[in-house]
Amino acid sequence: MQVLHDYHGPIPGSDRSIMTIGTYDGIHHGHRRIISEVVSRCHDSGLSSVVVSFDRHPLSVLRPEAAPLMLTGAQQKAELIQALGVDYLYLLTFDQRRSLQSARDFVYDVVVNGVRAKEVHVGSNFRFGHQRQGDVEFLAEVGTLEDFEVYAAGLSKVSEVLGENHRDADKAISSTLVRKMVTAAELQDASALLHRFHSVRGVVVGGDQRGSGELGFPTANLEIPANMAVPLDGVYAGTLRPLSGQRSHLAAISIGTRPTFYPSGGPRLIESFVLDYNGNLYGEEVEVAFVEFLRPQIAYESSDELIAQIHLDVAAVRDKLTLQ
Numbered sequence: 180m181q182v183l184h185d186y187h188g189p190i191p192g193s194d195r196s197i198m199t200i201g202t203y204d205g206i207h208h209g210h211r212r213i214i215s216e217v218v219s220r221c222h223d224s225g226l227s228s229v230v231v232s233f234d235r236h237p238l239s240v241l242r243p244e245a246a247p248l249m250l251t252g253a254q255q256k257a258e259l260i261q262a263l264g265v266d267y268l269y270l271l272t273f274d275q276r277r278s279l280q281s282a283r284d285f286v287y288d289v290v291v292n293g294v295r296a297k298e299v300h301v302g303s304n305f306r307f308g309h310q311r312q313g314d315v316e317f318l319a320e321v322g323t324l325e326d327f328e329v330y331a332a333g334l335s336k337v338s339e340v341l342g343e344n345h346r347d348a349d350k351a352i353s354s355t356l357v358r359k360m361v362t363a364a365e366l367q368d369a370s371a372l373l374h375r376f377h378s379v380r381g382v383v384v385g386g387d388q389r390g391s392g393e394l395g396f397p398t399a400n401l402e403i404p405a406n407m408a409v410p411l412d413g414v415y416a417g418t419l420r421p422l423s424g425q426r427s428h429l430a431a432i433s434i435g436t437r438p439t440f441y442p443s444g445g446p447r448l449i450e451s452f453v454l455d456y457n458g459n460l461y462g463e464e465v466e467v468a469f470v471e472f473l474r475p476q477i478a479y480e481s482s483d484e485l486i487a488q489i490h491l492d493v494a495a496v497r498d499k500l501t502l503q
């Protein structure tokens with residue numbers, strides 16, 4: 180897959196393309212359906228597949244105070260789109276200028292002159308352009324004039340993945356809904372909607388050295404990235420993968436402020452005790468994936484009580500994740 184940044188001009192190597200547009204944070208079940216449809220129609224027609232997306236969430240420019248915590252960083256989103264077999268990711272800088280662009284100018288700039296689309300696939304709720312004025316009907320009107328077809332897919336509902344009895348069965352799957360599930364630690368539901376375990380990437384930083392010393396459980400510490408969705412404070416079964424390698428390791432993960440040692444609150448961290456591992460992870464970029472909530476954070480009376488509990492946590496991780 181080739182990544183084009185604010186590319187002006189025809190997509191290289193192809194006359195016309197089949198495209199989709201959206202924020203595409205998380206690449207959830209509904210997103211996958213649309214992107215896979217684009218890829219499959221390209222296989223049939225020999226055209227190139229293009230996902231047009233933004234380099235940041237539009238709300239981070241329009242109303243930063245209302246910007247959501249993200250499910251994917253830019254690199255991970257690109258990797259997930261690539262894994263679906265897409266040829267080109269066309270990333271638009273979402274800045275003040277873009278936010279003021281009318282729906283008509285956006286279609287001509289991106290769909291007609293940029294991608295030279297033959298087909299545009301979106302969900303039926305897709306909106307675009309200044310103040311979200313453009314909708315599927317407007318896109319189709321321009322399509323009639325400019326010779327591209329618009330396919331508006333019905334929205335995939337939660338019931339398709341989580342069954343008719345789920346609390347949110349009737350809702351459309353959306354990034355917003357998955358973000359809520361992640362932050363509420365409803366990880367089984369979130370994983371099913373994402374087709375993967377939610378994860379966060381970061382560089383391992385030094386801690387207080389208490390983990391490797393007094394506790395006997397060294398931890399790879401990540402600062403919580405300011406704009407990423409992270410499950411609520413607690414202890415989790417999950418995995419850690421150094422991005423320099425392919426292998427994931429089982430991990431007992433603690434998210435929180437270490438209340439045993441910082442009663443009035445320390446920095447909030449993601450700390451991973453990696454099972455059966457004694458390498459050095461400092462300075463490495465890693466991906467920590469959250470599989471299952473085990474328990475809340477507890478302020479223990481003594482280190483010994485915490486150590487006894489971490490032994491149980493590690494056993495629980497082994498038990499749950501080696502059976503899956």
Ligand SMILES: Cc1cc2nc3c(=O)[nH]c(=O)nc-3n(C[C@H](O)[C@H](O)[C@H](O)COP(=O)(O)O)c2cc1C
Binds near residue numbers: 394433439
């Ligand atoms: C599996 C696991 C569970 C943990 N649970 C708690 C907890 O319930 N309460 C708490 O105060 N700290 C908890 N911690 C965090 C430890 O306090 C922390 O790892 C320790 O203070 C070492 O910090 P350091 O990495 O800065 O040296 C947990 C850590 C791990 C790995």
Ligand SMILES: Nc1ncnc2c1ncn2[C@@H]1O[C@H](COP(=O)(O)OP(=O)(O)OP(=O)(O)O)[C@@H](O)[C@H]1O
Binds near residue numbers: 204210305333
């Ligand atoms: N459940 C769904 N089923 C089918 N298509 C969807 C679904 N959700 C979103 N889409 C489509 O996927 C594209 C990207 O969606 P986008 O990321 O903008 O929306 P979203 O997932 O609903 O996120 P948010 O909750 O932030 O609005 C759009 O064309 C959108 O209409």
